[in-house]
């Protein structure tokens with residue numbers, strides 16, 4: 001009995017560690033599947049779309065070295081969980097005439113949340 005208990009206590013942190021990794025992988029996968037064609041999360045790595053490094057808390061259209069549309073620059077939006085969620089759900093709904101095309105939005109709230117979790121984790 002005592003040995004069983006010891007084993008249980010030892011195994012507990014392992015279980016938690018594995019759960020954390022699983023969440024990260026699912027979030028990264030959601031980003032890779034939906035956004036990575038156009039966006040990198042590496043700092044300064046602008047591609048078809050701007051680098052999304054540090055995007056949470058940033059003013060829309062302010063990433064250096066990327067030619068944003070006027071619409072995005074003048075939107076007055078600062079990216080937070082709520083504005084990101086609305087933008088990813090329906091970019092034209094939040095900021096009309098933006099250049100994030102032909103991306104039309106992700107209907108599934110769970111997928112959007114995973115992507116936002118990934119952006120919030122702000123990997124290098």
Ligand code: HEC
Nearest residue numbers: 034035038048049060061068069072098099100101102103
């Ligand atoms: C087809 C290419 C493409 C895809 C796919 C795409 N984007 Fe974009 N994204 C862009 C472009 C281009 C812009 C710049 C838009 C503008 O200037 O109006 C942009 C802008 C953004 C911005 C504004 C950044 C800033 O600094 O203001 C965010 C946030 C963003 N994208 C998030 C995402 C996320 C999250 C996904 C995946 C769900 C995604 N994008 C998928 C091309 C894309």
